[in-house]
Amino acid sequence: MATTSIPSLAGIEAPDREDPVLSFRTALPLGLQLLFWTVYGVVFYGTLLRYLPFPPIAQHLALWAAGSGLAISSFMGFGLHLLLGTTLHPIGKTAGVLGTVAGSGAGWGGLYYWGAEALNPFAGPVLNLTATLPGQGALLTWPLAFPLLLLLWSGLALGVRHLYQQQVQRRQLLEAEMAAERARLRMLRYQLNPHFFFNALNTIGALAENAPGQVQTAVRELSGFLHYTLLDSTESPEASAVQVVPLQDELEAARHYLTVEKIRFEEDLQWTVDLDEESAAQRIPAFLVLPLVENAIKHGQRTSPSPLRVAIRGQMTTAAPSAPSQLVVEVTNTGHLRSEGHLRSEGKGGTGTGLDNVRARLDARYADHSRFALTEKDGRVRARIEIDADALDKPPTTDA
Numbered sequence: 001m002a003t004t005s006i007p008s009l010a011g012i013e014a015p016d017r018e019d020p021v022l023s024f025r026t027a028l029p030l031g032l033q034l035l036f037w038t039v040y041g042v043v044f045y046g047t048l049l050r051y052l053p054f055p056p057i058a059q060h061l062a063l064w065a066a067g068s069g070l071a072i073s074s075f076m077g078f079g080l081h082l083l084l085g086t087t088l089h090p091i092g093k094t095a096g097v098l099g100t101v102a103g104s105g106a107g108w109g110g111l112y113y114w115g116a117e118a119l120n121p122f123a124g125p126v127l128n129l130t131a132t133l134p135g136q137g138a139l140l141t142w143p144l145a146f147p148l149l150l151l152l153w154s155g156l157a158l159g160v161r162h163l164y165q166q167q168v169q170r171r172q173l174l175e176a177e178m179a180a181e182r183a184r185l186r187m188l189r190y191q192l193n194p195h196f197f198f199n200a201l202n203t204i205g206a207l208a209e210n211a212p213g214q215v216q217t218a219v220r221e222l223s224g225f226l227h228y229t230l231l232d233s234t235e236s237p238e239a240s241a242v243q244v245v246p247l248q249d250e251l252e253a254a255r256h257y258l259t260v261e262k263i264r265f266e267e268d269l270q271w272t273v274d275l276d277e278e279s280a281a282q283r284i285p286a287f288l289v290l291p292l293v294e295n296a297i298k299h300g301q302r303t304s305p306s307p308l309r310v311a312i313r314g315q316m317t318t319a320a321p322s323a324p325s326q327l328v329v330e331v332t333n334t335g336h337l338r339s340e341g342h343l344r345s346e347g348k349g350g351t352g353t354g355l356d357n358v359r360a361r362l363d364a365r366y367a368d369h370s371r372f373a374l375t376e377k378d379g380r381v382r383a384r385i386e387i388d389a390d391a392l393d394k395p396p397t398t399d400a
Contacts, residue, residue, distance in 0.1 A: 061119055106147065268301075282327050284327075327392060
């Protein structure tokens, strides 16, 4: 991304596109600088009146002090920007910053005194170097006051610069996490058993010969499933985060998937979907449940007696009366768990990558607010997802 530098004290680059964080880095330092020197000018004017009871002259001196300070700080900021962009050792950078501030302060003091002598015929008494007692207005004209004020301003501006850099780092980390999440989502989408499509097409071909009346149903269900897999299209410029969908949409895609498999396996497969009204509207990352359904079919058909029974259930529950509610999604199938070593020894059936991705995506998005378990009991394998209600993506509100 091409950028151009601006001579601000914070040493921040000008953006070439509109962005909240990028706008912050230019608007805040500029506004802060104008505010600082405006306040300085007002204070300078108010305190100077105690020693110079001629408001017009005090006003001119205050404008000159604030204006020259603004100019010097701007040039100093450009120098600090170049200095901080070098590869010097931190000690060298610190020494360079202090030297730049001291030199700029001396230059500002000299510039102010030169202008004060021209603007104020009574400059001598006001610029008396012995008038440095705390609370006296002449303290602001003390030679050391100029570098000290620039040091104060530099610390403030560099603090803003550091704050901006932290914001950029957080944003870059967030963008990297979202890119990784989108990559995982696409991998899961492509991983959903490619043999399913091959087998579905073979099933449709067989139906065309033996049961042409079911071809339309099979094509419709396959089309519905394929339409869902187009979520998170990278061609959409508006896609700024991983697609989240209502749970009912995810399970509707599961119904399309299971209907096609039912046509293929006929009486060897039975399935049910049970979803209560409250859980149906909860929004979850797309393709969070489908890998569990695909696993239930893929592994269940190898370990379950006929028929293979698959059940999907979604509901809002509470572990105890005083406990917060949570979304629970379970996918169960008859059969047994198969070890990773067994799967690899067969050379087929997967290696658990889909389940690992489900775990990783839950942990990345919900952290300690979600749980995933895969268990076997009484001849049934159960994959269970729990997500605390407070961590779920809120459904969009609509105006009545």
